[in-house]
Amino acid sequence: MSQKEIAVAVKDIHKEFILPQNKNSTFKQTVVNIVKKGGKVTQKTLDGVSFDVYKGDFFGIVGRNGSGKSTLLKLIAGVYSPTAGNVAVHGGLTPFIELGVGFNPELSGRDNVYLNGALLGFTHKQVAKMYDAIVEFAELGPFMDQKLKNYSSGMQVRLAFSIAIKAKNDVLIFDEVLAVGDEAFQRKCLDVFDGYKADGQTVILVTHDMETVKKYCSRAVLISEGKKIKEGDPVAVADEYSRLNQVQIDRELQRTRKEGSIRISLFDKNGKTPKNTFPVNSEIDIHIEWDIDNAEVVMVDMYKLSGEHITNFKSVRDKKFKEVNLKKEHGVIVSTPLPIAPGKYFFNVTLRRRSDDVEVDAEYHIGDFVVSEDWSKVDQTWSGLVGLASEWTVKK
Amino acid sequence: MRYVTAKNRAILQEMVKTDFKVRYQGSVLGYLWSLLKPLFLFAILYVVFTYIIPLGKAVEHYPVYLLTGIVLWNFFTEATVQGASSIVARGDLIRKVSIPRYLVVLASTLSALINLGLSLIVVVVFALFNGVMPTFEWLLIIPIIAQLVLFALGVSFLLSALYVKFRDITYIWEIFLQAGFYATPIIYPLAMVPESLQKWFFLNPMAQIIQDARYVLVTDTSVTIWSTIQSWAIVIPFAIIALLFAVGVWYFKRRSPYFAEDI
Numbered sequence: 300m301s302q303k304e305i306a307v308a309v310k311d312i313h314k315e316f317i318l319p320q321n322k323n324s325t326f327k328q329t330v331v332n333i334v335k336k337g338g339k340v341t342q343k344t345l346d347g348v349s350f351d352v353y354k355g356d357f358f359g360i361v362g363r364n365g366s367g368k369s370t371l372l373k374l375i376a377g378v379y380s381p382t383a384g385n386v387a388v389h390g391g392l393t394p395f396i397e398l399g400v401g402f403n404p405e406l407s408g409r410d411n412v413y414l415n416g417a418l419l420g421f422t423h424k425q426v427a428k429m430y431d432a433i434v435e436f437a438e439l440g441p442f443m444d445q446k447l448k449n450y451s452s453g454m455q456v457r458l459a460f461s462i463a464i465k466a467k468n469d470v471l472i473f474d475e476v477l478a479v480g481d482e483a484f485q486r487k488c489l490d491v492f493d494g495y496k497a498d499g500q501t502v503i504l505v506t507h508d509m510e511t512v513k514k515y516c517s518r519a520v521l522i523s524e525g526k527k528i529k530e531g532d533p534v535a536v537a538d539e540y541s542r543l544n545q546v547q548i549d550r551e552l553q554r555t556r557k558e559g560s561i562r563i564s565l566f567d568k569n570g571k572t573p574k575n576t577f578p579v580n581s582e583i584d585i586h587i588e589w590d591i592d593n594a595e596v597v598m599v600d601m602y603k604l605s606g607e608h609i610t611n612f613k614s615v616r617d618k619k620f621k622e623v624n625l626k627k628e629h630g631v632i633v634s635t636p637l638p639i640a641p642g643k644y645f646f647n648v649t650l651r652r653r654s655d656d657v658e659v660d661a662e663y664h665i666g667d668f669v670v671s672e673d674w675s676k677v678d679q680t681w682s683g684l685v686g687l688a689s690e691w692t693v694k695k
Numbered sequence: 696m697r698y699v700t701a702k703n704r705a706i707l708q709e710m711v712k713t714d715f716k717v718r719y720q721g722s723v724l725g726y727l728w729s730l731l732k733p734l735f736l737f738a739i740l741y742v743v744f745t746y747i748i749p750l751g752k753a754v755e756h757y758p759v760y761l762l763t764g765i766v767l768w769n770f771f772t773e774a775t776v777q778g779a780s781s782i783v784a785r786g787d788l789i790r791k792v793s794i795p796r797y798l799v800v801l802a803s804t805l806s807a808l809i810n811l812g813l814s815l816i817v818v819v820v821f822a823l824f825n826g827v828m829p830t831f832e833w834l835l836i837i838p839i840i841a842q843l844v845l846f847a848l849g850v851s852f853l854l855s856a857l858y859v860k861f862r863d864i865t866y867i868w869e870i871f872l873q874a875g876f877y878a879t880p881i882i883y884p885l886a887m888v889p890e891s892l893q894k895w896f897f898l899n900p901m902a903q904i905i906q907d908a909r910y911v912l913v914t915d916t917s918v919t920i921w922s923t924i925q926s927w928a929i930v931i932p933f934a935i936i937a938l939l940f941a942v943g944v945w946y947f948k949r950r951s952p953y954f955a956e957d958i
Contacts, residue, residue: 316956373955377793380952396791405717417709418792422701 303353305389306470306501307375312384314345314370344370346525347384352470352518355499357492359512359519359533361540363547367525369474372396372505376472390469393419397474399459404448408439408458411447415462429465437461464491471495475506489515507655509537544657560590561648563666568634578673580638580686587648588630591660594650595624597631604643604667607684615653624653638686641672706794710802711809729810730817733769737762740882750883755914757884759822763912764881764905766814771847771901772872774807778851779858779865786958796951800851808844818912827913835911842936843904849940852947859950859957879905885918894923900932 317340344367352358362368373379375386376394401418402411412433416426434440437457439450447455463473492515495502506512512519516533521540529539564573568582577583587597600611612633614620625631646666649658674680719725741758744750751757781803782789782796789796815836823829858864879901885893896902897920909917920929950957 378790378955394792400791401788403713403717405720406713410713410716414709414713417702417705418788418794420702420792420794422705423708424701426705 359516362522393468561662770811774847777803779854849943852943
């Protein structure tokens, strides 16, 4: 691995789009625009991006929605042509911008494999060679002569996915759309990625899932507003992405955020008056209220005044809240026991978005409370930070 | 850049195959419709122009003469109408894979060409039934069809690229084709037109093609460009086809890198 071979070289690439409202799709509009001398309104989607992908790289392209990363992908795939700059691909390249491109419901599964294969750039012979492996992986052997329209949507996805992963080429490109689907499907995707890594397959992956980037990518590039922000170590790129995301969110929230919008008060279980001193192991209700309208997930972190992070609670962990967004709500009650040592404690409360776990509002060091040396709610005293339930048996 | 690669062949083959498999999906007679459609149009026109308005009285083997014209005209219509909308119709592919764009247009012309082949079988059977004697001259139909395909392809390239930007193109083209059907000697024999006007009909390449095809397949009484025009003007229909093809390919090549974003 002394001299790395370049697989894809992206050189100072620019892409501008003419905005669609000025598109002349009928003669009438053309005439109108000529009369009005309507100048073209263009949008710079990519503004001078360069990077190299080496052979054997698992290369991540990350960025927020609208950052230009999908445009970049289509430029590498050759679907778009750049306004300036160029992309040089050394060897064969198979892009998966979408699974099952060209799938026709009126054709049999077999015909669709050959059609899709041809559109992805494989000859009849090459597809014939991969065919058995594709069918086997999709577990659709008995159905291959049936029309695609008689497949369940799950079967269709399986077939399309199998073609994608059995396709062999020098460089494979995946768009994040691959990550849709149920959990089992996603796991299958990730298993395939493991395989690619082990085989030294060159892969370019577009995603905004930072966990995937950190876990699989050998190198990554961060795109924001059409420019390259950072390139290289995937962990550094992912962290920069998260930081950038937070900065952007904060900027967006500047207008809507109210000072001290999150309030917290503590009660005995089902109690009516707020308190801030509780005996060890008491059951308490934590009341949290806020004013903003776009909270989806609430997270409460409990700290000891000396700084130790005791635990945290997150609304999505509760079955009742798993699928519920709290957008329209402005308050929750968290009930918990306090099997923690006497001392001083406080909370950090954050309101988050479900999709990317980004904080939309946060309040730190609020809801100070004291656990007193009152052991009346405990059978036996203990020492240390927390009192865990335990059961003892004699080992035989 | 190599145009004829195994990859491109596979794409073309799969697209044409899909087109045929899907076209008559669910119909009882299936592919037969490819033959029945021109036959029924022929039957209607034959009844009208033989018994009601007897245009074909003077023409030897008028039924075969008529059918030949219809079949060739149908090919041109099918190829150019399908061709014009081909790029937009396959927008899903254009936006997601980088297949050479011209293959999409070529596929629609090829589909129409296969239909033409089937229809020509019907023409031959008809000709034999009508007592037309087969000769080696029939082989001359091959260069004539090659010329027709070139014409249809050139028009398709131009229209399909224009259609991405101007969605009125297909409507205009359909009107143009309807007018063309009557401007071309298909149902009426060109001999019916005053002799002094006949040469003007050959400005239309379809007139030259259909009359030549009739001359080699059906009857040598068919008025052709070769017997009508003796000057340099004889190159006009060929020049029109060559020019349209060149302009079509040039414009298509210029626009095709932007199809994915323009559709």
